[in-house]
Amino acid sequence: MTWAGFAAVFTLFFVSHSIPVRPGIKSWFTAWIGARGFGIGYSALSLAMLTLLIWSAGEAPHVQLWPQLGWHRHAAHMGMLAVCLILALSIGRPNPFSFGGAHDECFDPTRPGIVRWTRHPILLALAIWAGVHLLPNGDLAHVLLFGVLGSFALAGRRLIDHRKRQALGAGRWSALDTARKAAPRVHSPRSWPALVSRLLIGLGLFVFLLHVHATVIGVAAL
Structure with a gap:
Protein backbone atom coordinates (compact mmCIF):
# COMPACT_ATOMS: atom_id res chain seq x y z
CA MET A 1 0.00 0.00 0.00
CA THR A 2 1.29 3.47 -0.87
CA TRP A 3 1.24 6.49 1.44
CA ALA A 4 -1.61 7.86 -0.66
CA GLY A 5 -3.63 4.72 -0.01
CA PHE A 6 -2.92 4.93 3.71
CA ALA A 7 -4.02 8.58 3.71
CA ALA A 8 -7.21 7.64 1.85
CA VAL A 9 -8.11 4.99 4.45
CA PHE A 10 -7.37 7.49 7.23
CA THR A 11 -9.68 10.03 5.60
CA LEU A 12 -12.42 7.42 5.14
CA PHE A 13 -12.07 6.46 8.81
CA PHE A 14 -12.73 10.00 10.02
CA VAL A 15 -15.54 10.59 7.51
CA SER A 16 -17.29 7.40 8.61
CA HIS A 17 -17.03 8.51 12.24
CA SER A 18 -18.05 12.13 11.86
CA ILE A 19 -20.93 12.14 9.35
CA PRO A 20 -23.28 9.59 11.03
CA VAL A 21 -23.21 11.46 14.36
CA ARG A 22 -24.10 14.85 12.92
CA PRO A 23 -27.41 15.81 14.60
CA GLY A 24 -29.56 15.82 11.45
CA ILE A 25 -28.17 12.56 10.08
CA LYS A 26 -28.21 10.81 13.45
CA SER A 27 -31.83 11.85 14.01
CA TRP A 28 -32.81 10.41 10.61
CA PHE A 29 -31.09 7.08 11.33
CA THR A 30 -32.52 6.95 14.85
CA ALA A 31 -36.04 7.49 13.53
CA TRP A 32 -35.47 4.74 10.96
CA ILE A 33 -33.80 2.00 13.05
CA GLY A 34 -34.17 3.29 16.61
CA ALA A 35 -31.56 4.49 19.09
CA ARG A 36 -30.41 0.96 19.89
CA GLY A 37 -30.11 0.07 16.23
CA PHE A 38 -28.10 3.20 15.55
CA GLY A 39 -25.79 2.43 18.46
CA ILE A 40 -25.18 -1.13 17.28
CA GLY A 41 -24.69 -0.08 13.66
CA TYR A 42 -22.36 2.79 14.50
CA SER A 43 -20.31 0.57 16.81
CA ALA A 44 -20.00 -2.11 14.12
CA LEU A 45 -18.97 0.49 11.53
CA SER A 46 -16.41 1.99 13.91
CA LEU A 47 -14.88 -1.40 14.68
CA ALA A 48 -14.72 -2.37 11.01
CA MET A 49 -13.10 0.93 10.01
CA LEU A 50 -10.62 0.73 12.88
CA THR A 51 -9.63 -2.78 11.82
CA LEU A 52 -9.17 -1.58 8.23
CA LEU A 53 -7.09 1.38 9.40
CA ILE A 54 -4.80 -0.78 11.54
CA TRP A 55 -4.37 -3.21 8.66
CA SER A 56 -3.51 -0.38 6.27
CA ALA A 57 -0.84 0.91 8.68
CA GLY A 58 0.79 -2.50 8.57
CA GLU A 59 0.72 -2.44 4.76
CA ALA A 60 2.13 1.10 4.42
CA PRO A 61 5.82 1.64 3.56
CA HIS A 62 7.99 0.79 6.59
CA VAL A 63 10.00 3.72 7.95
Missing part, protein backbone atom coordinates in the same frame (compact mmCIF):
# COMPACT_ATOMS: atom_id res chain seq x y z
CA GLN A 64 11.47 2.84 11.35
CA LEU A 65 11.73 5.63 13.93
CA TRP A 66 12.77 3.54 16.97
CA PRO A 67 13.29 -0.18 17.67
CA GLN A 68 11.00 -2.33 19.76
CA LEU A 69 12.43 -3.14 23.19
CA GLY A 70 11.45 -6.01 25.45
CA TRP A 71 9.65 -3.86 28.01
CA HIS A 72 7.51 -2.18 25.35
CA ARG A 73 5.21 -5.20 25.06
CA HIS A 74 4.93 -5.59 28.83
CA ALA A 75 3.88 -1.94 29.11
CA ALA A 76 1.36 -2.47 26.31
CA HIS A 77 -0.09 -5.49 28.14
CA MET A 78 -0.53 -3.55 31.38
CA GLY A 79 -2.07 -0.63 29.50
CA MET A 80 -4.50 -2.89 27.66
CA LEU A 81 -5.56 -4.53 30.92
CA ALA A 82 -6.45 -1.05 32.17
CA VAL A 83 -8.31 -0.34 28.91
CA CYS A 84 -10.39 -3.52 29.20
CA LEU A 85 -11.30 -2.81 32.82
CA ILE A 86 -12.26 0.79 32.03
CA LEU A 87 -14.49 -0.38 29.18
CA ALA A 88 -16.10 -3.05 31.34
CA LEU A 89 -16.83 -0.50 34.10
CA SER A 90 -18.25 2.14 31.76
CA ILE A 91 -20.13 0.61 28.82
CA GLY A 92 -23.85 0.25 29.42
CA ARG A 93 -23.96 2.16 32.72
CA PRO A 94 -25.62 5.56 33.19
CA ASN A 95 -23.41 8.45 32.01
CA PRO A 96 -25.17 11.60 30.79
CA PHE A 97 -21.81 13.27 30.03
CA SER A 98 -20.56 11.04 27.24
CA PHE A 99 -21.38 8.17 24.88
CA GLY A 100 -21.43 4.45 25.51
CA GLY A 101 -23.77 4.66 28.49
CA ALA A 102 -27.33 3.49 28.97
CA HIS A 103 -30.32 4.60 31.04
CA ASP A 104 -28.74 8.01 31.60
CA GLU A 105 -31.89 9.15 33.39
CA CYS A 106 -30.88 6.81 36.24
CA PHE A 107 -27.49 8.48 36.76
CA ASP A 108 -26.83 9.21 40.44
CA PRO A 109 -24.14 11.92 40.77
CA THR A 110 -23.56 10.95 44.41
CA ARG A 111 -22.52 7.44 43.26
CA PRO A 112 -21.03 8.09 39.83
CA GLY A 113 -18.66 5.12 39.70
CA ILE A 114 -15.91 5.50 37.14
CA VAL A 115 -17.53 8.74 35.94
CA ARG A 116 -16.21 10.32 39.15
CA TRP A 117 -12.71 9.98 37.70
CA THR A 118 -13.52 11.05 34.15
CA ARG A 119 -16.63 12.19 32.28
CA HIS A 120 -15.43 10.28 29.22
CA PRO A 121 -14.15 6.84 30.24
CA ILE A 122 -14.40 5.36 26.75
CA LEU A 123 -12.34 8.19 25.27
CA LEU A 124 -9.83 7.68 28.09
CA ALA A 125 -9.64 3.99 27.20
CA LEU A 126 -9.07 4.90 23.54
CA ALA A 127 -6.31 7.35 24.47
CA ILE A 128 -4.56 4.74 26.66
CA TRP A 129 -4.94 2.13 23.90
CA ALA A 130 -3.29 4.46 21.41
CA GLY A 131 -0.56 5.54 23.82
CA VAL A 132 0.59 2.07 24.87
CA HIS A 133 0.59 0.86 21.25
CA LEU A 134 2.99 3.62 20.28
CA LEU A 135 5.78 2.00 22.29
CA PRO A 136 6.17 -1.32 20.43
CA ASN A 137 5.21 0.17 17.03
CA GLY A 138 7.98 2.63 16.27
CA ASP A 139 7.51 2.88 12.50
CA LEU A 140 6.16 6.04 10.88
CA ALA A 141 2.78 4.65 9.76
CA HIS A 142 1.90 3.30 13.20
CA VAL A 143 3.16 6.43 14.95
CA LEU A 144 0.83 8.45 12.73
CA LEU A 145 -1.99 5.99 13.36
CA PHE A 146 -1.79 5.81 17.14
CA GLY A 147 -0.64 9.40 17.58
CA VAL A 148 -3.58 10.81 15.63
CA LEU A 149 -6.14 8.49 17.23
CA GLY A 150 -4.85 9.27 20.72
CA SER A 151 -4.98 13.01 20.03
CA PHE A 152 -8.44 12.58 18.53
CA ALA A 153 -9.65 10.86 21.70
CA LEU A 154 -8.29 13.62 23.93
CA ALA A 155 -9.63 16.43 21.75
CA GLY A 156 -13.02 14.75 21.43
CA ARG A 157 -13.80 15.39 25.09
CA ARG A 158 -14.45 19.09 24.49
CA LEU A 159 -16.66 18.40 21.48
CA ILE A 160 -18.79 15.92 23.42
CA ASP A 161 -18.97 18.28 26.42
CA HIS A 162 -20.28 20.99 24.08
CA ARG A 163 -22.93 18.68 22.57
CA LYS A 164 -24.04 17.33 25.93
CA ARG A 165 -24.35 20.85 27.38
CA GLN A 166 -26.64 21.73 24.51
CA ALA A 167 -28.69 18.55 24.92
CA LEU A 168 -29.04 18.73 28.71
CA GLY A 169 -29.03 22.50 29.09
CA ALA A 170 -26.07 24.36 30.57
CA GLY A 171 -27.63 24.58 34.03
CA ARG A 172 -28.49 20.89 34.27
CA TRP A 173 -25.10 19.84 32.90
CA SER A 174 -23.19 22.06 35.36
CA ALA A 175 -25.28 20.90 38.32
CA LEU A 176 -24.65 17.24 37.49
CA ASP A 177 -20.94 17.86 36.96
CA THR A 178 -20.59 19.74 40.26
CA ALA A 179 -22.37 16.95 42.13
CA ARG A 180 -20.22 14.34 40.38
CA LYS A 181 -17.01 16.07 41.46
CA ALA A 182 -18.27 16.33 45.05
CA ALA A 183 -18.84 12.58 45.30
CA PRO A 184 -16.17 10.34 46.92
CA ARG A 185 -13.56 9.08 44.49
CA VAL A 186 -14.11 5.57 45.82
CA HIS A 187 -17.52 4.59 47.10
CA SER A 188 -19.46 1.38 47.67
CA PRO A 189 -21.25 0.15 44.55
CA ARG A 190 -24.98 -0.30 44.29
CA SER A 191 -24.36 -4.00 43.69
CA TRP A 192 -21.18 -5.89 44.54
CA PRO A 193 -22.10 -8.85 42.29
CA ALA A 194 -22.59 -6.45 39.36
CA LEU A 195 -19.20 -4.85 40.02
CA VAL A 196 -17.44 -8.21 40.25
CA SER A 197 -19.18 -9.34 37.05
CA ARG A 198 -17.97 -6.28 35.18
CA LEU A 199 -14.41 -6.77 36.43
CA LEU A 200 -14.47 -10.41 35.33
CA ILE A 201 -15.80 -9.35 31.93
CA GLY A 202 -12.91 -6.90 31.64
CA LEU A 203 -10.38 -9.60 32.50
CA GLY A 204 -12.05 -11.97 30.04
CA LEU A 205 -11.90 -9.35 27.31
CA PHE A 206 -8.19 -8.83 27.97
CA VAL A 207 -7.46 -12.56 27.67
CA PHE A 208 -9.62 -12.79 24.54
CA LEU A 209 -7.78 -9.91 22.86
CA LEU A 210 -4.41 -11.47 23.66
CA HIS A 211 -5.43 -14.66 21.88
CA VAL A 212 -7.14 -13.17 18.81
CA HIS A 213 -4.61 -10.37 18.22
CA ALA A 214 -2.54 -12.46 15.83
CA THR A 215 -5.60 -13.59 13.86
CA VAL A 216 -7.31 -10.20 13.60
CA ILE A 217 -4.32 -7.84 13.41
CA GLY A 218 -1.68 -10.19 12.03
CA VAL A 219 0.81 -9.64 14.87
CA ALA A 220 1.04 -11.82 17.98
CA ALA A 221 0.48 -9.91 21.21
CA LEU A 222 2.45 -12.42 23.31
Whole structure:
Protein backbone atom coordinates (compact mmCIF):
# COMPACT_ATOMS: atom_id res chain seq x y z
CA MET A 1 0.00 0.00 0.00
CA THR A 2 1.29 3.47 -0.87
CA TRP A 3 1.24 6.49 1.44
CA ALA A 4 -1.61 7.86 -0.66
CA GLY A 5 -3.63 4.72 -0.01
CA PHE A 6 -2.92 4.93 3.71
CA ALA A 7 -4.02 8.58 3.71
CA ALA A 8 -7.21 7.64 1.85
CA VAL A 9 -8.11 4.99 4.45
CA PHE A 10 -7.37 7.49 7.23
CA THR A 11 -9.68 10.03 5.60
CA LEU A 12 -12.42 7.42 5.14
CA PHE A 13 -12.07 6.46 8.81
CA PHE A 14 -12.73 10.00 10.02
CA VAL A 15 -15.54 10.59 7.51
CA SER A 16 -17.29 7.40 8.61
CA HIS A 17 -17.03 8.51 12.24
CA SER A 18 -18.05 12.13 11.86
CA ILE A 19 -20.93 12.14 9.35
CA PRO A 20 -23.28 9.59 11.03
CA VAL A 21 -23.21 11.46 14.36
CA ARG A 22 -24.10 14.85 12.92
CA PRO A 23 -27.41 15.81 14.60
CA GLY A 24 -29.56 15.82 11.45
CA ILE A 25 -28.17 12.56 10.08
CA LYS A 26 -28.21 10.81 13.45
CA SER A 27 -31.83 11.85 14.01
CA TRP A 28 -32.81 10.41 10.61
CA PHE A 29 -31.09 7.08 11.33
CA THR A 30 -32.52 6.95 14.85
CA ALA A 31 -36.04 7.49 13.53
CA TRP A 32 -35.47 4.74 10.96
CA ILE A 33 -33.80 2.00 13.05
CA GLY A 34 -34.17 3.29 16.61
CA ALA A 35 -31.56 4.49 19.09
CA ARG A 36 -30.41 0.96 19.89
CA GLY A 37 -30.11 0.07 16.23
CA PHE A 38 -28.10 3.20 15.55
CA GLY A 39 -25.79 2.43 18.46
CA ILE A 40 -25.18 -1.13 17.28
CA GLY A 41 -24.69 -0.08 13.66
CA TYR A 42 -22.36 2.79 14.50
CA SER A 43 -20.31 0.57 16.81
CA ALA A 44 -20.00 -2.11 14.12
CA LEU A 45 -18.97 0.49 11.53
CA SER A 46 -16.41 1.99 13.91
CA LEU A 47 -14.88 -1.40 14.68
CA ALA A 48 -14.72 -2.37 11.01
CA MET A 49 -13.10 0.93 10.01
CA LEU A 50 -10.62 0.73 12.88
CA THR A 51 -9.63 -2.78 11.82
CA LEU A 52 -9.17 -1.58 8.23
CA LEU A 53 -7.09 1.38 9.40
CA ILE A 54 -4.80 -0.78 11.54
CA TRP A 55 -4.37 -3.21 8.66
CA SER A 56 -3.51 -0.38 6.27
CA ALA A 57 -0.84 0.91 8.68
CA GLY A 58 0.79 -2.50 8.57
CA GLU A 59 0.72 -2.44 4.76
CA ALA A 60 2.13 1.10 4.42
CA PRO A 61 5.82 1.64 3.56
CA HIS A 62 7.99 0.79 6.59
CA VAL A 63 10.00 3.72 7.95
CA GLN A 64 11.47 2.84 11.35
CA LEU A 65 11.73 5.63 13.93
CA TRP A 66 12.77 3.54 16.97
CA PRO A 67 13.29 -0.18 17.67
CA GLN A 68 11.00 -2.33 19.76
CA LEU A 69 12.43 -3.14 23.19
CA GLY A 70 11.45 -6.01 25.45
CA TRP A 71 9.65 -3.86 28.01
CA HIS A 72 7.51 -2.18 25.35
CA ARG A 73 5.21 -5.20 25.06
CA HIS A 74 4.93 -5.59 28.83
CA ALA A 75 3.88 -1.94 29.11
CA ALA A 76 1.36 -2.47 26.31
CA HIS A 77 -0.09 -5.49 28.14
CA MET A 78 -0.53 -3.55 31.38
CA GLY A 79 -2.07 -0.63 29.50
CA MET A 80 -4.50 -2.89 27.66
CA LEU A 81 -5.56 -4.53 30.92
CA ALA A 82 -6.45 -1.05 32.17
CA VAL A 83 -8.31 -0.34 28.91
CA CYS A 84 -10.39 -3.52 29.20
CA LEU A 85 -11.30 -2.81 32.82
CA ILE A 86 -12.26 0.79 32.03
CA LEU A 87 -14.49 -0.38 29.18
CA ALA A 88 -16.10 -3.05 31.34
CA LEU A 89 -16.83 -0.50 34.10
CA SER A 90 -18.25 2.14 31.76
CA ILE A 91 -20.13 0.61 28.82
CA GLY A 92 -23.85 0.25 29.42
CA ARG A 93 -23.96 2.16 32.72
CA PRO A 94 -25.62 5.56 33.19
CA ASN A 95 -23.41 8.45 32.01
CA PRO A 96 -25.17 11.60 30.79
CA PHE A 97 -21.81 13.27 30.03
CA SER A 98 -20.56 11.04 27.24
CA PHE A 99 -21.38 8.17 24.88
CA GLY A 100 -21.43 4.45 25.51
CA GLY A 101 -23.77 4.66 28.49
CA ALA A 102 -27.33 3.49 28.97
CA HIS A 103 -30.32 4.60 31.04
CA ASP A 104 -28.74 8.01 31.60
CA GLU A 105 -31.89 9.15 33.39
CA CYS A 106 -30.88 6.81 36.24
CA PHE A 107 -27.49 8.48 36.76
CA ASP A 108 -26.83 9.21 40.44
CA PRO A 109 -24.14 11.92 40.77
CA THR A 110 -23.56 10.95 44.41
CA ARG A 111 -22.52 7.44 43.26
CA PRO A 112 -21.03 8.09 39.83
CA GLY A 113 -18.66 5.12 39.70
CA ILE A 114 -15.91 5.50 37.14
CA VAL A 115 -17.53 8.74 35.94
CA ARG A 116 -16.21 10.32 39.15
CA TRP A 117 -12.71 9.98 37.70
CA THR A 118 -13.52 11.05 34.15
CA ARG A 119 -16.63 12.19 32.28
CA HIS A 120 -15.43 10.28 29.22
CA PRO A 121 -14.15 6.84 30.24
CA ILE A 122 -14.40 5.36 26.75
CA LEU A 123 -12.34 8.19 25.27
CA LEU A 124 -9.83 7.68 28.09
CA ALA A 125 -9.64 3.99 27.20
CA LEU A 126 -9.07 4.90 23.54
CA ALA A 127 -6.31 7.35 24.47
CA ILE A 128 -4.56 4.74 26.66
CA TRP A 129 -4.94 2.13 23.90
CA ALA A 130 -3.29 4.46 21.41
CA GLY A 131 -0.56 5.54 23.82
CA VAL A 132 0.59 2.07 24.87
CA HIS A 133 0.59 0.86 21.25
CA LEU A 134 2.99 3.62 20.28
CA LEU A 135 5.78 2.00 22.29
CA PRO A 136 6.17 -1.32 20.43
CA ASN A 137 5.21 0.17 17.03
CA GLY A 138 7.98 2.63 16.27
CA ASP A 139 7.51 2.88 12.50
CA LEU A 140 6.16 6.04 10.88
CA ALA A 141 2.78 4.65 9.76
CA HIS A 142 1.90 3.30 13.20
CA VAL A 143 3.16 6.43 14.95
CA LEU A 144 0.83 8.45 12.73
CA LEU A 145 -1.99 5.99 13.36
CA PHE A 146 -1.79 5.81 17.14
CA GLY A 147 -0.64 9.40 17.58
CA VAL A 148 -3.58 10.81 15.63
CA LEU A 149 -6.14 8.49 17.23
CA GLY A 150 -4.85 9.27 20.72
CA SER A 151 -4.98 13.01 20.03
CA PHE A 152 -8.44 12.58 18.53
CA ALA A 153 -9.65 10.86 21.70
CA LEU A 154 -8.29 13.62 23.93
CA ALA A 155 -9.63 16.43 21.75
CA GLY A 156 -13.02 14.75 21.43
CA ARG A 157 -13.80 15.39 25.09
CA ARG A 158 -14.45 19.09 24.49
CA LEU A 159 -16.66 18.40 21.48
CA ILE A 160 -18.79 15.92 23.42
CA ASP A 161 -18.97 18.28 26.42
CA HIS A 162 -20.28 20.99 24.08
CA ARG A 163 -22.93 18.68 22.57
CA LYS A 164 -24.04 17.33 25.93
CA ARG A 165 -24.35 20.85 27.38
CA GLN A 166 -26.64 21.73 24.51
CA ALA A 167 -28.69 18.55 24.92
CA LEU A 168 -29.04 18.73 28.71
CA GLY A 169 -29.03 22.50 29.09
CA ALA A 170 -26.07 24.36 30.57
CA GLY A 171 -27.63 24.58 34.03
CA ARG A 172 -28.49 20.89 34.27
CA TRP A 173 -25.10 19.84 32.90
CA SER A 174 -23.19 22.06 35.36
CA ALA A 175 -25.28 20.90 38.32
CA LEU A 176 -24.65 17.24 37.49
CA ASP A 177 -20.94 17.86 36.96
CA THR A 178 -20.59 19.74 40.26
CA ALA A 179 -22.37 16.95 42.13
CA ARG A 180 -20.22 14.34 40.38
CA LYS A 181 -17.01 16.07 41.46
CA ALA A 182 -18.27 16.33 45.05
CA ALA A 183 -18.84 12.58 45.30
CA PRO A 184 -16.17 10.34 46.92
CA ARG A 185 -13.56 9.08 44.49
CA VAL A 186 -14.11 5.57 45.82
CA HIS A 187 -17.52 4.59 47.10
CA SER A 188 -19.46 1.38 47.67
CA PRO A 189 -21.25 0.15 44.55
CA ARG A 190 -24.98 -0.30 44.29
CA SER A 191 -24.36 -4.00 43.69
CA TRP A 192 -21.18 -5.89 44.54
CA PRO A 193 -22.10 -8.85 42.29
CA ALA A 194 -22.59 -6.45 39.36
CA LEU A 195 -19.20 -4.85 40.02
CA VAL A 196 -17.44 -8.21 40.25
CA SER A 197 -19.18 -9.34 37.05
CA ARG A 198 -17.97 -6.28 35.18
CA LEU A 199 -14.41 -6.77 36.43
CA LEU A 200 -14.47 -10.41 35.33
CA ILE A 201 -15.80 -9.35 31.93
CA GLY A 202 -12.91 -6.90 31.64
CA LEU A 203 -10.38 -9.60 32.50
CA GLY A 204 -12.05 -11.97 30.04
CA LEU A 205 -11.90 -9.35 27.31
CA PHE A 206 -8.19 -8.83 27.97
CA VAL A 207 -7.46 -12.56 27.67
CA PHE A 208 -9.62 -12.79 24.54
CA LEU A 209 -7.78 -9.91 22.86
CA LEU A 210 -4.41 -11.47 23.66
CA HIS A 211 -5.43 -14.66 21.88
CA VAL A 212 -7.14 -13.17 18.81
CA HIS A 213 -4.61 -10.37 18.22
CA ALA A 214 -2.54 -12.46 15.83
CA THR A 215 -5.60 -13.59 13.86
CA VAL A 216 -7.31 -10.20 13.60
CA ILE A 217 -4.32 -7.84 13.41
CA GLY A 218 -1.68 -10.19 12.03
CA VAL A 219 0.81 -9.64 14.87
CA ALA A 220 1.04 -11.82 17.98
CA ALA A 221 0.48 -9.91 21.21
CA LEU A 222 2.45 -12.42 23.31
